[in-house]
Every structure is written in C-alpha cells, then in structure tokens.
Amino acid sequence: MKLLEVILKQAKKEPERIALSERGRAYTYRDLFAAMGQIKNQIDAEKSSDRPILVYGENDFLTLASMLAVSATGRAYIPVDAHTPKERTELILQASKPSLVIISTRDQEINNGEGTIEFGPHFQAHFDEAQPFAWESVDLSQAVTGQETHYIIYTSGTTGVPKGVAVSHDNLLSFTQWMNQDFEHIEANQFLEQALYSFDLSIFSIYPSLTTGGTLVTLSKDETNNFKHLFERLNSTEINTWISTPSFVDICLLDPSFTQAKHPALTQFIFCGEELTVKTAQKLLAQFPNAAVYNTYGPTEATGAVTQIRVTSELLEKVSRVPLGYAKPGVHVEIIDQELIIIGDSVAKGYFENPEKTQAAFFEYHNEPAYHSGDAGSVDEDGLLHYQGRLDFQVKFNGFRIELQDIEAHLLGIDTVEKAIVLPKLNENHKVTALIAVLQSTERFPDKKAERAYTKGLKKELLKTVMDYMIPTQFVYQSDFPLTNNGKIDRKRLTTEILGG
C-alpha cells in the first residue's frame, strides 16, 4: 500500500481529528486533504516536467500540505526551510534543478534581509477553506510508490556543495512501520514537531503521526528560538511524544516547569541526530520518571534512524555511553574496519544526480544495499550497537591516535561537567598542535585563579580514566553552546569562535 493511501484511509475514518496544530490554529485531516487537493491542482496547472519539486516553507500546515500534494502527483519533494541562508538555498536550487518551486511560507519578507532569490518557475501555495471538498475528489492514482523517490533532503553539507539524499517511498514506508510498531502505542498521539521539515528528524513525527491519526504539534522558528515563547507553547499544549535532538531537550530541561507533574501526558521521548549523553538521559528521567525514553541512531542516508533502545535508569547505571540500540527489522549493521556499515531496506537510493558521491558512500554488500556511515562503533554478541564517535573526529596528536569524542565522553563522566566538546587546533600543515576542551560546567568562577584551580582538579580527575596524552592542552568555559539550524551542537561555529576563522 502507498503511504498516502494509508494516510487517506485513516483520515476518512476520523476526518475531524486534528492533523496539525500550529501556534493559535489547528487543522483537521479534512482540511489537510482539502488543501492538498487545491495545491495539487495548482501543480497540475503548471504542466511542469516530472523532476522533483522544491517546497520552500516553514514548519506549518501549508508546507505540510504542499509536500503531500507533491507526493500525490508522483514527484519527489525537496523541503527547504525559508530561514535557510540565501546562498545555500541557491546552491540547492542549482544542484536539484527542480521542475517547480512551491512557496508555502506566508511571510514573503522572510529572506529579504539577504535579497530576492531567483526561484525560476514557482507559485505561492494557498488554502481556500471556503472551497467545497469531497473525499471522492482525492486522487492518489499517481502518488509516489515503491522505489520512486519520496523526498530529497539536502544534508547540511559540512564541506562544499550540499548533497541531496534521495529516499524512496519504500525506505520511508519501512521506517514508518517500524516507528508505529516498536515504540509506545499511544491513542490519538500528539507528536512534538520541532525539527525543521528540511531536517530528516521531522519524518519521525510526520509519517507515524499521519498514518495513525495522530496530531503534529509544530513549533515555529520563533518558538524554538525564543525560550519564553517556547515555554508558553509547551505549557499550553498537550504533547504525548517528544521528538528532538538531545541538545534541544537540554534547553527545555533548564526550565523548572519541564516536569512530569506539569506535563502528565508527555510519556514518550525519542532522540536522534547526535549523541544522547548519560547526563542528559539521567536529568530527563529524574524529571519524567515514568516516561519511555528512546535513543535512536541513523544518518539521513539511512532514512531517519535504524536502531533504537529504551533508556532506563538501570541501563544508565551500567554504561558510560548510551548505546545506539538494536537494528530495526530489515536492517543489520556490520563493523568493517571500525566503521558502522548500515545494510538493508533503509539504505537510501543515493545522492540525487551525483553518481560520484553516491559511489563513494553507497555500495552493495552480499546483494543488499549498504552505506558507509562514517561512524565508529561496535556490536555486542546480542546485537546491541555501541557508538564510538565519528571517524573524521579522530586525530593524530603527538603521534597518538585520539578520538575526540572519547575524551568528551570521559569529561562528561565528571559530575560538574555539563557539556564537553574537544576541538583540535591545527597548524598550516593541518597537523594537530593542541587539543582545546570547551566546557559547560555547573561551577561558577569568581576569578581566573578559581578557574585555574578548577581546571587543575578536572585534569586530575580525567587522568583517572584516560591516558595522559589525551588530556586537553587548554580548557575554555562557556555558559552555552551554539546550535545548528537542526538543533545539534554546532562544532563548526564553536571552532570559529574559539580558534578563529
């Protein structure tokens, strides 16, 4: 069955259920299909080629309806958030050459600080609620299916030109079925939709919610950026399933009202995108002792996530790093030369119209699709996967091979350390000349002398668990860490801030 057909079946059963709730406004499943139909008509009227369609919008109803309308025409959609820097949007436009651009943001001024973008053929999406709607008019005969590309998400591209990961309908179907089976079953589940649609963490809420008659509770950019607005919204909205990066929940844990007593309906937390530290998991379980907390792992190239584990207090007592979990059905993970190789039905089709990059990362392993994750790890005898950091975060320092994230994990093992990032300082020959630890500590230092004394104690503590050649050369303290648009700690910006351009 096609994903859109599953959504339609569910929608027809309970058309008045809320499909999406934005700040100050809620839309039913009937609204969603009505809007999809209208936008699909607009697409059909353009008579564009069957190349992908770029949807330029925000996390809201009109953007969701636009993406689904594109799927209904059988084309792939490319979600681009309207807050994306102009230059990057232009790079994505050049790389993807979409047949059409749907502008679903209501705020046309959004990018004007940076000037107008040349979109090529485009139209503004509209939803006219006064127009009559009949379920019989819904036509999914052309809708995306099988190996056809469902969406193309451009990864933030740590280097150079962004790469568009092409995910098939069947990749997404397999992911959605797993989410619907292997996590908590919550009736009329209200999903937090914090991740931008242009970040694949968003599929954790969109498809499981829509295929089961749930509600997407979307946060606007203003709400995720403004602590006061965020808490106004969180405290006035019921959420059952929380999906975010660990860094985002860290921000929420700063608010004393973020507790089970205040949010009794919030019973499930699902994390992905970056390491969930033992500290964050402990803090969360202390605030929400009855909630089911899951760590999941996966790159965009393997459709959202491919492993999961329920994180309990008992588990946290036994481990120094939170395991990544067990592989989903249809996927297995092998370690080849230290690297996690993801094999099976979640592996995406490749990078859109980029055979060179595709060939470098995707391959066939015993007749199954496989992907080089670039992550280091190990697998237990019973199939439990452990994370050891990104392979490209391994450096040579004074002749020793050092895994930066290994030092970070040990720093986080110290009670007063809340966050830790270790950055390599390079000379002009790209040789590491120093390791800089950037820390957020619970301690406050009245003066430099106090800071030095604390650092001295920290080094002593660290020496109990790591080799002396792994001790950072310098320690820098920050009260908060910059985050990327996707809500992960922004190492690149931190490097520029600490080490200079």
Ligand SMILES: Nc1ncnc2c1ncn2[C@@H]1O[C@H](COP(=O)(O)OP(=O)(O)OP(=O)(O)O)[C@@H](O)[C@H]1O
């Ligand atoms: N649960 C987890 N624990 C540790 N690391 C994780 C976890 N989940 C995801 N990651 C990290 O995030 C990576 C996947 O992230 P994603 O596909 O969003 O792109 P990225 O590698 O962060 O690059 P970019 O953001 O530049 O596109 C994984 O390869 C892994 O390194």
